[in-house]
Structure formats: C-alpha cells, structure tokens
Amino acid sequence: MAGIYIHIPFCKSRCKYCDFYSTLALSQRGRYVEALKRELELREADFKRIMRENGECLQTVYLGGGTPSTLCESNVADLINAIRSRFNTSFIKEITMEANPGDLTEEKLRKLREAGVNRLSLGIQSFNDRLLKIIGRRHSAQEALDVVRMAKRAGFTNISIDLMYGLPTETLEDWQKDVETAISLDIQHVSAYCLTYEESTPLYEALMQNEVQELPDELLNEMQDCIEDMLQHSGIIRYEISNYAKENYESKHNSSYWTGAAYMGLGAGAHSYDGQFCRQFNPDSLMKYLQSIEDGRLALTDEILTETDRFNEAVMLGLRTRKGVDLSRFSEKDRFFIRKQAFPYFENQLLEQDGDVIRATHSGTRLLNAIIEDLMKE
Ligand code: SF4
Numbered sequence: 001m002a003g004i005y006i007h008i009p010f011c012k013s014r015c016k017y018c019d020f021y022s023t024l025a026l027s028q029r030g031r032y033v034e035a036l037k038r039e040l041e042l043r044e045a046d047f048k049r050i051m052r053e054n055g056e057c058l059q060t061v062y063l064g065g066g067t068p069s070t071l072c073e074s075n076v077a078d079l080i081n082a083i084r085s086r087f088n089t090s091f092i093k094e095i096t097m098e099a100n101p102g103d104l105t106e107e108k109l110r111k112l113r114e115a116g117v118n119r120l121s122l123g124i125q126s127f128n129d130r131l132l133k134i135i136g137r138r139h140s141a142q143e144a145l146d147v148v149r150m151a152k153r154a155g156f157t158n159i160s161i162d163l164m165y166g167l168p169t170e171t172l173e174d175w176q177k178d179v180e181t182a183i184s185l186d187i188q189h190v191s192a193y194c195l196t197y198e199e200s201t202p203l204y205e206a207l208m209q210n211e212v213q214e215l216p217d218e219l220l221n222e223m224q225d226c227i228e229d230m231l232q233h234s235g236i237i238r239y240e241i242s243n244y245a246k247e248n249y250e251s252k253h254n255s256s257y258w259t260g261a262a263y264m265g266l267g268a269g270a271h272s273y274d275g276q277f278c279r280q281f282n283p284d285s286l287m288k289y290l291q292s293i294e295d296g297r298l299a300l301t302d303e304i305l306t307e308t309d310r311f312n313e314a315v316m317l318g319l320r321t322r323k324g325v326d327l328s329r330f331s332e333k334d335r336f337f338i339r340k341q342a343f344p345y346f347e348n349q350l351l352e353q354d355g356d357v358i359r360a361t362h363s364g365t366r367l368l369n370a371i372i373e374d375l376m377k378e
Pocket residue numbers: 010011013014015018019020022065066067100123
C-alpha cells in the first residue's frame with residue numbers, strides 16, 4: 001500500500017514546544033507549490049518503478065506539515081490534480097490533510113472536500129484556553145469546537161484530532177475534560193501525544209529557567225490510562241501507542257509506514273522510503289529545496305539501510321502497534337533473538353505472545369521505549 005507524502009513547511013507562528021522544521025515565509029507558498037509539482041514530475045518514473053517492483057499501488061496521499069491549511073484551497077486542488085494526472089489514482093482510499101482550526105472556514109472546507117481531501121487531521125491539542133496559551137497555539141478552544149462542526153457540515157466523515165497531555169499546570173481534571181469534549185464531538189480518530197520538552201524550543205528554555213515544571217510521571221501515567229479507558233468506552237480503540245480510532249478508521253497512510261510500505265515524500269524536509277533498503281531525504285531548508293528543484297535537480301540524500309536497521313525498525317514499529325510484531329516475517333535466527341530478549345518481559349507480563357505475534361501488554365506500553373531498546377540489535 002504505497003503512499004505520497006507532501007510536506008507543507010509553512011506556519012503562521014511557531015508553537016512553543018515545536019522543533020519540527022517549518023518556516024514563517026508564507027510569501028513563498030505559490031513558488032513552493034510549483035516546485036512540488038516539478039518534483040513530482042522529476043520523481044514520477046522512479047516511484048512508479050518502486051511500486052511495480054514491490055507489487056504495490058498508490059493508495060494514500062497525506063499533506064502534512066508545518067501547516068498545510070496555510071495553503072489556499074486552489075493550491076491543494078492543484079497538488080491533488082497533479083498526482084491524478086501522473087499516477088493511477090483509482091486505488092486511492094485516503095487523502096488526508098492536516099489543518100489548524102484558525103485557518104478554516106466552512107466554504108474552504110467544502111472546497112477541500114471537492115478537491116478530494118477525504119480525511120481531516122486537526123491540530124487541536126487542547127480545548128482549554130489557558131493551556132493553549134501556555135504552549136503558544138494560535139487558536140482558541142471555541143475555534144477548535146467550531147471547526148469540527150464546520151467540517152462535518154462540509155461533508156467530512158473521517159475526522160481526526162490531535163491532543164496533547166502533560167502540559168505545564170495541567171491537572172488530571174483538565175485532561176479528563178479535554179477527552180470528554182473530544183468524545184462529545186463524535187469524531188472517528190484521536191492522536192494523543194505526551195508533551196516532550198525538545199531542546200532549542202521556548203518551552204524547554206522556560207523549563208530550564210524554572211518558569212514551567214514537568215508533570216510527575218505518575219500523573220502522566222494516569223493521564224495515559226484516562227484517555228485509553230475513556231476512548232475505549234466510546235468505541236475509539238487504541239491501535240498504536242499514540243493513536244486511537246473507531247473500527248475501520250485507523251489512519252491508512254500511517255499504518256502503511258508502520259508495515260514498511262514504500263512512500264514518496266515531496267517537499268522541503270520530506271523523507272521517502274523505497275520499501276526495501278533505501279531512504280531519501282530532501283533538505284531541511286526551503287530555499288535550498290526551491291533552488292535545486294527550480295534548477296531541475298533533485299536535492300535528495302540517500303541513506304542505505306543495513307539488515308540490522310531494517311530488523312530494528314520492524315521490531316520498533318511493530319511493538320508500537322496493537323497488532324504487534326509478527327515473528328513469521330523474520331528469519332529463524334532473528335526469531336530466536338527476539339524470543340530470547342523478550343523472555344524476561346513475558347515473565348513480568350510486560351509482553352505477551354499470541355501465536356506468532358508478540359505485543360506489549362497494558363503495563364508494557366508504559367515501558368515501551370526500554371523494551372524496544374532491549375529487543376533491538378546493536
Ligand atoms: S503549527 Fe505545527 S509545525 Fe507549526 S509550529 Fe505549531 S506544532 Fe510546529
């Protein structure tokens with residue numbers, strides 16, 4: 001199940017916790033969309049070859065960022081049409097666009113729907129104005145509520161929202177209210193991430209200056225349990241460490257990353273994978289990207305994966321999902337290695353085995369990073 005990822009690196013302002021590559025140079029949007037179409041043209045033949053060799057067809061498109069909703073609807077339609085004109089899109093099941101609440105109107109949402117976007121991923125993070133302000137988000141809680149309702153009226157039937165927990169000063173009650181609000185909106189998918197203080201972000205600086213405090217691990221665990229339980233009661237089931245969905249609404253694009261399918265990433269900072277041994281990276285710089293594409297040159301850097309890289313990635317991605325790691329995909333020697341490393345975790349009920357599949361138990365998900373590290377090869 002191959003996919004195309006399109007990175008839109010523009011943001012209207014920088015959130016205080018974010019260390020992703022993005023730029024405030026909104027004046028370059030038109031030029032950037034032209035460059036994306038040119039890159040698509042330059043890479044069309046190679047990606048078709050990759051899909052042919054892997055026996056895959058194009059099934060998902062994902063516009064991520066940055067903030068894709070900083071683009072106007074005609075730019076989005078232009079990009080989707082460029083894909084339609086070059087690829088067989090009759091197997092496409094999902095076209096996702098990430099969006100920030102403050103950028104959308106009902107009319108824009110209708111036009112995005114008409115352009116072919118059939119899944120919306122809204123960067124809401126919290127329904128609490130105090131917390132939104134602390135992390136430097138542009139929108140208000142009311143705008144977040146309004147945008148979900150507008151999206152439904154515009155015809156979206158597959159809506160995901162991103163929430164964050166562990167925010168400075170956040171209480172368990174604050175988080176419960178956020179989850180209750182999410183449930184009341186009757187959406188199909190929730191991604192929930194624990195705040196991490198990334199170096200070089202304003203929030204990390206504030207932490208270093210003692211202006212904000214990290215929440216204790218015990219509270220973070222309670223918040224994690226709280227969302228899992230509350231969503232589960234509403235039929236929104238955890239299928240990956242940070243992702244929850246109603247049945248049949250799991251993100252197809254992200255699920256194909258986790259199973260090692262090929263994808264072509266277009267745009268500044270985007271990654272690609274051939275589904276075998278090669279990753280490619282575009283430069284993390286808008287200007288470098290634009291200059292090279294406008295000169296008719298790709299600016300991709302290759303990374304060749306070793307067998308160990310591929311093994312480690314399969315273990316890590318598998319253990320992050322509810323489906324778990326399917327041992328039948330590995331050689332006899334690798335299966336033996338995984339079982340040997342996993343043995344103490346079976347004994348402590350942190351991992352469980354079901355036929356050929358190994359997955360983390362509820363308690364295991366809290367220690368997942370350490371478990372994954374132990375199951376990886378050096
Ligand atoms: S909108 Fe998204 S990409 Fe842009 S600064 Fe905020 S979190 Fe980062």
